[in-house]
Amino acid sequence: MARPHVRHAVAIQPVDISPLLLSQPRRTRPVTSRGVPLPQPVNDERVASATPLHRSLGRLLSLTPAEVLLLNNLQKTRYRVRRDQDVVVHGYKYDSLFVLNDGVAIRYNVTHDGRRQIANFVLPGDLIGFPVCLFENAICSISMLTDASVTAIPLERVHMLFRESPRLAEAMFWQAARETAMYVEHIVNIGRRPAYERVAHLLLELLHRLQIIGMATPRSFELPLTQEVIADALGLSVVHVNRTFRRLREGGLLNVEDGRFVFMDVEALSRLAGFDGSYLARVPIPGLFALDMH
Amino acid sequence: MARPHVRHAVAIQPVDISPLLLSQPRRTRPVTSRGVPLPQPVNDERVASATPLHRSLGRLLSLTPAEVLLLNNLQKTRYRVRRDQDVVVHGYKYDSLFVLNDGVAIRYNVTHDGRRQIANFVLPGDLIGFPVCLFENAICSISMLTDASVTAIPLERVHMLFRESPRLAEAMFWQAARETAMYVEHIVNIGRRPAYERVAHLLLELLHRLQIIGMATPRSFELPLTQEVIADALGLSVVHVNRTFRRLREGGLLNVEDGRFVFMDVEALSRLAGFDGSYLARVPIPGLFALDMH
């Protein structure tokens, strides 16, 4: 397993905690992370209409103009977060459910002996803070893999949303279900598959998810995934991930050049890994697609 | 890993599919499971007021009398399900989000080479079908560990709920978040902990969850968990789980007699496993506890 002598997750004493991101900052246990959020609000003007959140919820129902407005009001401040920075730190309290506009993040946890496990990846349009920020103390940390743009949705506005737009609230619920389904698949992946299937499965899931949001070609995507990140996501050691890549490369299945992952044979790889992307597909909400606003 | 030559998950051709549980029954891939649901509706009268669902949502907000009624209307038919029977079968379509009234269930999946991975355990009051039934095809199977009682909540009533009771809908959303948090912890557990920590962590989580719903004493609980079930939940082999139990027993930490799990030293075991149950705690919904019905 990676991180025997912690390397990435350098323990830094939280110093400059902004009241914008953190509410009632407090630490319940030693927090191991690269740092704390240093938000840089970009603008407070209403966000433009075509945000990634619109697009991700728009895949679940057709948004009315009123709903587009409502979603805009939901999103308050926008922050720019730099690569390797933490948006959410394990153990702190938050009062916002953040949305990722741009960039890629990871949800992760560190065990008591310093090993990191990445729970999953956050892509544009995803609700960063689900379920992490919905507890007294954030249940894991969230760190950026790239420079990113994040929008805060205060929890009281989420609360309002349930009164003011049942449709959007329900869409959010189904969106959460889709997220949860990915966790389930991840558990199966880590629990019952050998290393090369795990790697293949993870990369295929990312390929599909990125394709849905237009961030991947049919056979490739580009992300700054180090082998250590992949190892920590799959419960493997960096060394073994490296050897696994070699096997996949030599088998003519996958090429990694720089930050670009090129799938030589998606079909074969899917068969190899037992990958079935239907859990990523658009979910049909009964009675909701009919655009039955009132 | 368990289930090299499949033993439990005997492949049975789905035969007697009841239109009550399954809507548009269809199979997208070879379904490996012990059987299909054979629902036995108990009564269609409105369920008594103090159901496990009331209690689990009641931990998130104080229910008004009107809300109690609404929850009763939500729950339509009640079924009795026998031990080892599947309530939900991977790949089928469902139009209900079931609630577990009584008994214990597992959500599981079978890989293409026949290994079973249990995603998690379902306890009374939990939403069985989240997120499993919220897809075109159920993303995993759900099987009973004990004889059980299950109530169907048709998805269109869930849909109605979002219009008729924002508070209950929101409670359901937060309940879903709590479920998801357990998946996250499970991933960390499987991905980055050695066998004996995994076993300890899993059993501690169950102890806490069962205590919350009054099904465990401070130091023990009783469930028909075979070593194979535990192995499949943790991504281990049965043999190794057995040896791990021995170590825990010899270490004076845990005793298993028949179906009763006795924790000799909860504190020590928690420290050993790095267990912190705060992700199981009651979550405070901003602005919701004030019982602000309108």
Added chain:
DNA sequence: CGAATGTTTGATACGTTTCAATCTCTGTGG
């Protein structure tokens, strides 16, 4: 240029799986 980050490879150690066998218990049919 040197420090830091990430990749790659080899040698070795170890945790866990697999295979195989025994043992206990429980329910069941003769």
Added chain:
DNA sequence: CCACAGAGATTGAAACGTATCAAACATTCG
């Protein structure tokens, strides 16, 4: 009432996948 089959627990021996340790290499960057 006993014999027997099946499920589950238990133990040993050997094989295997993966981790760990260590070192070299490539790249980037101040």
